Amino acid sequence: MKKLLGLLLCLFVTAGAFAQGAKNVIWLIGDGMGPGTMGLFMEGVRNTQLPQYPDKRSTLEKFINASVTGMYFNNTYDTVVTDSACAATQMAGGVLSRPDRVGVDFEGRPTVTLLEEALKQGKSVGVITDVYVTDATPAGFLAHTQSRRQKYEIARQLVQSGAQVILGGGLRFFDQKENKNLLKQAKKQGWQVVKNSAALSRVQSGRVLGLFSQEAMPFYGDKDRYPSTPTLKEMTQKALELLSQNEKGFVLMVEAGKVDWALHDNEAGPSLWEMINLDETLDTLWTFAQRQGNTLLYLNADHETGVPVFEYRHLDKDTFEHKSAQGEMLYGTDTDYVNYSYYQNLFAHKRLLYYVYPDFKNLPAKKQTAEKLQEMVNEALGVPTDLKLDGKVPSYEELIAKLNQAQGLRWATGNHSGGMLLGVAYGPGAEAFGGVYHNSELKAKFEKALGF
Ligand SMILES: [Zn+2]
Structure with missing residues (x-):
């Protein structure tokens, strides 16, 4: 009887929390991860004996089966095909924009991103990537420039952004002569600047700026060559630990950026390894969302790359x-x-x-x-x-x-395709992510789920 009551209570709490809307949002982006790549990965796991998957099922497959899946367009203001900068800008800012733009609409006006709205509501925010933090995807969530190439300006804006967690590669954009004193200035503003796994694991609270390589972080398949560099999953675990200390909740964007890089190279094996990297991270995030009951977890891509x-x-x-x-x-x-x-x-x-x-x-x-x-x-x-x-x-x-x-x-290509993409949502507010929509509608869906 006690067991049954516990189970009922558990069901009640889960359903009740879902009904109340989301306190936290976690947005996981597989850069370049088109439906074909997702399918190749899931079918590959089903048909290969991999030590990570004794039951021959990826977390991605299980996650999709437990969630709401929709399909969306990612065209820009005036083009069919997008780049990562415009995609991030449209997704985070809820506007139409143009390729190369970061956090500004098609007329060049700054957006207010989902993360910036969350800050206004007293939530904590963070971005994580395994490429470099000044790259298009994280930049589109926290910075505003006319071009993604303004990496030193993006670095300055990230430091001023009000975020609590910024983790990834890109150290050189913070400490070269263009930004000679930026890290010193960041420390004055309360940022704990860390450059390896050990230093990251010592951070227990407060703001953290982790810059673990000069430019992009290593490919997942090369992780054993870089033992003091954290993996995407390790960065994500630390971010959850820090961000969940805010009683008002948080919004976190995590990018698996190297899926795109391997796809650009048209090398299928490394692309699948990067999908394992994403899958491990998804496992951490989904476990967190299931345990909390108040967290909306959304997985999607910015555009499709390669099309194998x-x-x-x-x-x-x-x-x-x-x-x-x-x-x-x-x-x-x-x-x-x-x-x-x-x-x-x-x-x-x-x-x-x-x-x-x-x-x-x-x-x-x-x-x-x-x-x-x-x-x-x-x-x-x-x-x-x-x-x-x-x-x-x-x-x-x-x-x-x-x-x-x-x-x-x-x-099909060594570049980006203009193809439609899949978005998968789990948790309170997930229903709004079914059906067919445009990537510029995503911000409003999240805001509704969060009750802004
Ligand atoms: Zn991209």
Whole structure:
């Protein structure tokens, strides 16, 4: 009976809190994370034995199943395709704007962002990214400039923003000659400036400005090379600890920025690793939201990048015979419909060829042979994969094309697409995020959920 009462109480508290609206908002943005990338990741997890997922289900899949999903446009004031700056500006500011603009509308007038509204209501706010804090997405939530390239000005505005938590890369925009005294000034204003994991973990209250690399933070797949640099998940845990000390609540934006970078490179394996990075962070955030009952958690993207798809292919005679001999050809035709092992190969990918290729080019000229390149590629991919170099050293672009040919993938672009995106909402006010809408409507939805 006691158990039953406890359960009923628990249900009552959860439903009651949901009915009362949200006290906190957490907004997780997968930069460049289109529906195709989300699908590739979820299907990949289902079909690969990964130590992170003993039940072969991603947190993303479970989160979507427990939430409200909608689809939204991200076009700008006068273009179909957006960049990250305009997308962040439109999402956080509730306006139409133009590519390259940060926190200003299409006529250049400053917006009042969701985070700035939250500050006026006495809430605490924070932004976290694994690229650099002066980059387009975090900037669009707290700064106002005519161009995303004004990084030193953005750094100055971040320090003055009234935020409690700013974590990510980008140290050089705060301590170069353009902003020589900015960190000194920040400390005078109560910011605790930290530059590594140990220093971050010592912060127990107050304001924290964490700048953990000169520019972007490392790729998730490289995290073991940088043991004193916190991961996105670790930064997020600290932000939740600090921001939830405010009784009036908080609004936090977390960006998984490197999904976009790996997609721009058209390397599917690293893109999936960055999705694992996002998934771990989502797990932390969703656990928090479930425990609190008063927190609206929203996951979306700013735009789609790359657009990777598996496709079936007709094989040449040699490849067909080779694959048949290995038992890979299931249908007796010369068409390769993509075996599930392709997913395992993608997750095995350890290092971006974007880094491997320059390493190869730095070898003494004598050593720059196709065989050596294939050997370095095999090491980076984690499984031997014949890129069919035919004794010739390809350009970097040719190498990536050969990689994708071997991995069974085709990409629509190395840039951004104009495609629609998915937004997933959990918690009080989540109903408003179903259906079809435009990214400039998001701010009003959050404000309504928060009761502003
Ligand atoms: Zn972006």
